Amino acid sequence: xxxxxxxxxxxxxxxxxxxxxxxxxxxxxxxxxxxxxxxxxxxxxxxxxxxxxxxxxxxxxxxxxxxxxxxxxxxxxxxxxxxxxxxxxxxxxxxxxxxxxxxxxxxxxxxxxxxxxxxxxxxxxxxxxxxxxxxxxxxxxxxxxxxxxxxxxxxxxxxxxxxxxxxxxxxxxxxxxxxxxxxxxxxxxxxxxxxxxxxxxxxxxxxxxxxxxxxxxxxxxxxxxxxxxxxxxxxxxxxxxxxxxxxxxxxxxxxxxxxxxxxxxxxxxxxxxxxxxxxxxxxxxxxxxxxxxxxxxxxxxxxxxxxxxxxxxxxxxxxxxxxxxxxxxxxxxxxxxxxxxxxxxxxxxxxxxxxxxxxxxxxxxxxxxxxxxxxxxxxxxxxxxxxxxxxxxxxxxxxxxxxxxxxxxxxxxxxxxxxxxxxxxxxxxxxxxxxxxxxxxxxxxxxxxxxxxxxxxxxxxxxxxxxxxxxxxxxxxxxxxxxxxxxxxxxxxxxxxxxxxxxxxxxxxxxxxxxxxxxxxxxxx
Numbered sequence: 001x002x003x004x005x006x007x008x009x010x011x012x013x014x015x016x017x018x019x020x021x022x023x024x025x026x027x028x029x030x031x032x033x034x035x036x037x038x039x040x041x042x043x044x045x046x047x048x049x050x051x052x053x054x055x056x057x058x059x060x061x062x063x064x065x066x067x068x069x070x071x072x073x074x075x076x077x078x079x080x081x082x083x084x085x086x087x088x089x090x091x092x093x094x095x096x097x098x099x100x101x102x103x104x105x106x107x108x109x110x111x112x113x114x115x116x117x118x119x120x121x122x123x124x125x126x127x128x129x130x131x132x133x134x135x136x137x138x139x140x141x142x143x144x145x146x147x148x149x150x151x152x153x154x155x156x157x158x159x160x161x162x163x164x165x166x167x168x169x170x171x172x173x174x175x176x177x178x179x180x181x182x183x184x185x186x187x188x189x190x191x192x193x194x195x196x197x198x199x200x201x202x203x204x205x206x207x208x209x210x211x212x213x214x215x216x217x218x219x220x221x222x223x224x225x226x227x228x229x230x231x232x233x234x235x236x237x238x239x240x241x242x243x244x245x246x247x248x249x250x251x252x253x254x255x256x257x258x259x260x261x262x263x264x265x266x267x268x269x270x271x272x273x274x275x276x277x278x279x280x281x282x283x284x285x286x287x288x289x290x291x292x293x294x295x296x297x298x299x300x301x302x303x304x305x306x307x308x309x310x311x312x313x314x315x316x317x318x319x320x321x322x323x324x325x326x327x328x329x330x331x332x333x334x335x336x337x338x339x340x341x342x343x344x345x346x347x348x349x350x351x352x353x354x355x356x357x358x359x360x361x362x363x364x365x366x367x368x369x370x371x372x373x374x375x376x377x378x379x380x381x382x383x384x385x386x387x388x389x390x391x392x393x394x395x396x397x398x399x400x401x402x403x404x405x406x407x408x409x410x411x412x413x414x415x416x417x418x419x420x421x422x423x424x425x426x427x428x429x430x431x432x433x434x435x436x437x438x439x440x441x442x443x444x445x446x447x448x449x450x451x452x453x454x455x456x457x458x459x460x461x462x463x464x465x466x467x468x469x470x471x472x473x474x475x476x477x478x479x480x481x482x483x484x485x486x487x488x489x490x491x492x493x494x495x496x497x498x499x500x501x502x503x504x505x506x507x508x509x510x511x512x513x514x515x516x517x518x519x520x521x522x523x524x525x
Contacts, residue, residue, distance in 0.1 A: 001019065001020070001021050001217050001219075001224045001226070001523075001524045001525055002019070002020050002521050002522060002523045002524060003017055003018070003019050003020075003226060003256065003258070003490070003521065003522050003524065004017065004018045004020070004519065004520070004521040004522075005017050005258075005490065005492060005516040005517075005518065005519070005520055005521075005522075006018060006048050006049070006518065006519065007029075007031055007033070007518075008029075008031065008065070008492050008493040009492055009516055009517065009518040009520075010494075010495070010496040010499055010515065010517070010518065011421075011494075011495060011496070012065070012262060012418070012420050012421075012493060012494060012495060013031060013032065013033050013034040013035065013040075013065040013420060014031045014032065014033035014034075014043065014044075014065060014069075015028075015029040015030075015031040015060075015065060015066045015230075015492070015493060016028070016029055016030050016031055016069070017029065017228070017258060017492070018049060018054070019215060019226060021194065021195070021196075021197065021217055023194060023195035023196075024055045024056075024193075024194030024195055024197055025049075025053050025054050025055055026054070026055060026056050026057065026058060026193055026194055026197065026215065027054045027056075027057040027058070027073075027078075028057075028058050028060070028213065028215075028228050028258070029057075029058075029059060029060055029066040029067070029230070030057065030059075030066075030067065030068075030069045030070045030072075030073050031063075031064065031065040031066040031067060031068055031069060032044055032064050032065055032067075032068025032069050032099070033065075034064075034065060034392065034394060034420060034423065035420055035421060035422040035423060036422045039422075041169075044068075044069060044072070044169055045072075045169060047069070047072065047073065047076060048519065050076075050077070051073050051074075051076035051077040051078040052076075052077035052078065052079070054073070054078050054080060055080050055193070055194050056080040056081045056082075056083060056193040056194060057070075057073070057078070057080060057081070057082045057083065058082075058083050058084070058193065058199050058213050058215070058228075059082050059083070059084040059088060059092070059182075060084075060088075060204070060210060060211050060212075060213055060228060060229075060230025060231070061084075061088050061204070061206060061207050061209055061210035061211065061230055061231060062084075062088045062091040062092040062095050062096075062207075062209060062299060063095075063207065063231070063297070063299060063300075064095060064099055066230065066231070067092055067095065067096060068095075068096070068099050069169075070082065070092075070096060070178050071096060071099075071100060071169075071170040071171075071174040071175040071177070071178040072169055072170050072174070073178070074174065074177055074178040074181065075170055075174045075177075075178075078181075079181075080181065081181060081183045081193070082178075082181045082182045082183060083183050083185060083191055083193060083199055083201075084182060084183070084184055084185070084201070084209070084211070085184060085185065085186070085187060085201055085209040085210075085211050086184035086185065086186065086209070086340070087184075087208045087209025087336070087340045087343060088184065088208075088209035088210070088211070089182045089183070089184030089209075090184070090209070090336045090339065090340070091208060091209055091299055091333055091336050092179070092182060093179055093182075094329055094332045094333055094336065095298075095299060095329070095333075096175045096178060096179060097172060097175050097176070097179075098298075098329045099175065100168075100170055100171055100172040100174060100175035101172060102395060102396075103168040103169045103170055103171070104168045104171060104172065106166075106168065106395075107165075107166045107167060107168040108149055108151055108154070109149070110166040111151075111154055111155075111158060111165050111166055112142055112149050112154055114158070114163050114164070114165070114166070115142060115154050115157045115158055115161075115163060116139060116142060118161055118163055119135050119138055119139060119157075120135065138157070141153045142154060142157075185201065187201055187202060187203055187211070188200065188201070188202060188248070189201075193215070196217060196218040196219070197215065197216070197217050198215070198216045199213060199214065199215050199216075200213075200214045200216075200248065200251055201213055201214075202214065202244035202247060202251075203240075203241050203242075203243060203244045203343075204229065204230050204231065204232055204233055204243055204244070205232070205233025205234065205235070205237070205240055205241060205242050205243040205244075206230065206231040206232060206233035206243075206300075206468050206469065207231070207233070207240075207299060207300040207468055208239075208240065208299075208300065208303075208336065208337055208340060208343060209340075209343070210230055210231060210233065211230060212227065212228070212229050212230065212232070212243070212244060213227070213228040213230065214226075214227050214228075214247070214251040214254075215227075215228070216250070216251065219525070221525070222525075223250075224255050224524050224525045225251065225253060225254050225255055225256075226254065226255065226256045226257075226258065226524065227251075227254045227256070227257040227258065227484070227486070228257075228258045229257070229258065229259045229260050229478075230260070231260050231262070231468070231469055231493065232259075232260055232469065232470045232474075232475060232478060233468055233469070233470060234268070234271065234467065234468070234469070234470050234471075234474055235271075235470075235474055235477065236271050236272075237271055237304070237468075238304065238307050238308065238345070238347060238348060239303065239304060239307055239337075239344060239345065239348050239359070240343060240344065240345060241343065241344075241345045242345070243470070243478050244482070245478070245481050245482040245483070246482070246483060247482065247483055247484060249483075252482075252483045252484050252485060253485045254484055254485065254486045254487065255487050255488065255524045255525060256486075256487065256488050256489075256490060256522065256524050257484070257486045257488070257489045257490070258489075258490050258492055259475070259489050259490070259491055259492070260469070260475075260492060260493035260494065261475070261491045261492065261493060261494030261498050261499045261501075261502040261503075262418055262469040262493055262494050262498065263418075263467065263469055263470070263471040263472060263494075263498065264472055264475075264491070264494045264498035264499055264500075264501050264502025264503075264505070265472060265497065265498050265501035265502065265505075266471060266472065267471045267472060267473055268464045268465060268467055268471040268474075269463070269464045269465045270465065271465055273465055274308065274463065274465035274466065275308055275311065275312065275317075277463055277465070278308060278309075278312065278463060279312055279317045279318055281412060281414060281461050281463070282312075282318045282319075282321075282385070283318055283319070284412075285383070285410070285411070285412040285459070286318070286319050286321060286383045288409075288410045289383060289410050290383060290408065290409075290410030290411040290412060290458075290459075291380075291381075291382075291383055291384050291385070291386065291405060291410075291411050291412075292384075292385045292386070292411070292412045292414055293386050293388070293398070293401050293402065293405060293406075293411065293412070293413050293414065293458075294385065294386065294387045294388070294413075294414045294416060295388065295389075295390065295391055295392070295393045295398045295402075295413070295415070295416075295417075295425055296330075296387050296388065296389065296391050296416060296417070297389065297390070297391035297417060298327050298329040298330035298333050298389045298390075298391075299329075299330075299333045300333075300468055301391060301416060301417055301466060301468065302325060302327070302330040302333070302334065302387050302389075303333070303334055303337050303359075303360050304466060304468075305387055305416065305466070306323075306325070306334070306359070306360040306361075306365065306387075307348075307359045307360060309323055309362075309365075309385070310352075310359060310360070310361075310362045311351070313362055313364060314362070319383075320364050321364070321383050321384050321385060322364055322366060322384045322385070323364050323365045323366065323384070323385045323387070324366050324367075324368055324377055324384060324385065324386050324387070324388075325365065325366070325367045325368070325387050325388075326368045326373075326374050326377060326386055326387070326388040326397050326398075326401070327387070327388050327389040327396065327397060328369050329389060330367075330387070330388075330389060331367040331369065334360050334361075334367075337360060338358060338360065341353060374397050374400070375400075377401075378400050378401055378404040378405075379404065386398075386401050388401055391417050391425070392417075392419050392420055392423040392424070392425040392426070393419075393423060393424035393425035393428065394423050394424060394425070399424075399449055399450055400450075402428075402449055402454075403449045403450065403452070403454055405458060406428075406447065406449070406454050406455075406456055406457070406458050407454055407455050407456075407457050407458070408457060408458060409440075409457045409458060409459065410458075411458040411459070412458060412459040412460075412461055413428060413432065413458050413459070413460045413461070414461050414462075414463065415428070415429050415460065415461065415462040415463070416462075416463050416466040416467075417466060417467060417468070418467060418469065420495075421495060424447065424449065427447055428447055428456065428460060429460060429462060431445040431447060431456055431460075432445075432456055432458075432459075432460025433460060433462070435456065435460075436459075436460065443455075444456055444457045472501075472502055472505055475502070476505070476506075476509060479506075479509075479511070480509075486511065487512065488512045488513075488514070488522075489503075489506055489511050489512065489513040489514070490513075490514060490515075490516050490522065491503045491506070491513055491514070491515045491516075492515075492516065496515075499515045500515055503515045
C-alpha cells in the first residue's frame with residue numbers, strides 16, 4: 001500500500017492524495033488550487049495521473065479547495081463512486097454547480113477582455129485598421145446591457161480575428177454529471193471502496209459534513225490503516241459537534257495519519273472571546289456611522305456568523321442594524337444547514353431548536369438574490385452588515401462591495417478566516433494591519449480590485465476565533481485525547497512554514513512526523 005501526495009503539500013489549497021494497492025487506486029479529495037490567477041489556472045488544468053485509473057474517491061468535505069476539481073476528474077475519465085457524508089453530498093451539489101458557473105463566467109470575461117483589447121489595438125478589416133468609429137461600434141456590441149456579455153458576438157469576433165480563446169476548466173454540465181457519482185453515507189458506517197478496502201467516516205468538526213476518513217486495507221499479512229483528517233475543526237465552537245475522539249478499535253491503530261497544518265505554528269483566540277470582540281467591532285463601526293463588510297466563505301463561516309449575530313441581537317448587545325447575506329450560494333447552503341440538525345451540538349439544540357427557532361434566521365437578516373439587489377446594497381451608506389463571498393476576496397460580490405466602501409474610514413472590513421498567500425484578502429489584511437500599526441498616518445495603502453486601484457482607508461480588523469481550523473494546540477489535543485495510536489504522521493495542508501513548524505512540534509511531542517514534497521510517495525507496510 002502506498003500514498004502519493006499531489007496537492008495541498010507545503011501549501012494550503014488543492015488537496016489531493018492518491019492511495020494505491022495491488023488492485024486499486026483511491027483518491028482522497030480533489031481540490032481546486034487558489035491564489036495567483038495564472039499560476040492557479042495552470043495547476044488546476046493538469047491532473048498528475050490518469051483519471052481513469054482511479055476506482056473510487058473519498059471526499060472529506062465540500063469546500064472547493066478539497067472538492068473543486070471533481071468535475072474535471074470526471075470529465076477526464078473517472079467513473080467511480082465519490083464517498084462522503086450525507087451533509088457533504090448535499091452541500092457539494094450547490095458548491096460544485098456554483099464553481100462551474102464561476103469557471104464559465106471567468107472564461108467568458110477573459111475572452112471579452114481579449115476581444116476588447118485586440119480591438120483597441122486596431123485589428124484590420126480587409127487590410128485596413130478599423131478606426132475609432134468602428135471600434136466604438138464593435139465595443140458596444142460586446143455587451144447586451146451594462147451587466148451581460150454578448151457571448152455570441154464575442155465568439156464571432158474571436159474567430160474572425162483569430163484570437164486565442166480561454167476555455168473554462170469545466171462547465172455546469174460537467175458538474176451536473178459529476179454530482180451523479182456522489183454517494184452520501186452516515187457517519188461511522190463502513191463502506192467498501194475497493195478490493196479488501198473499506199472507509200469509515202468520523203466527525204471532523206470543521207464544517208457541516210466534514211469527516212476524518214479512516215481507510216483500511218486487509219492483506220494476507222494483516223491490516224494496513226491510513227487516516228486522513230481532511231480539515232480538523234476547533235473544540236467548543238457553536239453549531240457542530242467537536243472532532244471525534246473515540247474511534248472504533250479496528251480504526252484506532254493507524255500506520256499513517258495524513259494531517260492538516262493550516263495553523264501549525266500559532267494559536268487562535270479563545271472561542272469564548274469571540275462574541276464580545278465581535279460586539280465591540282460592530283458597535284464601534286455603527287457609532288462611526290459606518291458599515292461592516294465581512295468576506296466570508298458561503299459554506300460554514302456564513303452560518304456561524306449568523307448564529308453569533310442572532311445571539312447578539314437577541315441579547316440586545318448591538319444595535320439592530322440590517323444584516324445582508326449577499327450570496328445566493330450562502331443562502332442555499334444555509335438551507336442545507338437547516339436540513340441537517342442531526343449534526344448540531346447540544347448547545348445549539350438547547351439555545352435554538354428546543355425553542356422552535358432557526359439558528360440562522362432572525363428578523364434583521366436579508367438574503368439578496370438578484371444582481372440588482374446586490375448593486376443597490378453596494379451603494380447603501382446607512383450602517384449595516386454585509387456578509388458576502390468569496391472568503392478570500394478572489395471572486396464574487398464581495399469585490400464590488402469592497403470597491404464601493406473600502407475608501408471610507410467609517411467602514412470596517414472584518415477578516416474572519418484564513419487568507420491564503422497571494423489572495424486579495426491576504427493583501428487587504430496585511431496592508432490594513434501595517435497602516436493601523438503606523439497610526440494610520442500618511443498616504444493610505446492602495447489595493448487593486450477588478451483592475452482598478454482604491455485607497456484602503458477602511459478599518460481592517462481580524463477575528464481569529466471564527467476560524468474553522470484547529471490551531472496547533474487543538475490539533476495536539478485531538479491526537480492526545482483520542483484513542484488513536486499513530487505510527488507515522490504526514491503533515492499537509494499548510495504553507496511550508498506552518499507545516500514544518502507543526503511537524504517539529506509533533507516530533508517534540510513524541511510523534512514520528514514528516515512533511516512530504518509534492519509528488520512524493522510513502523510506502524506503508
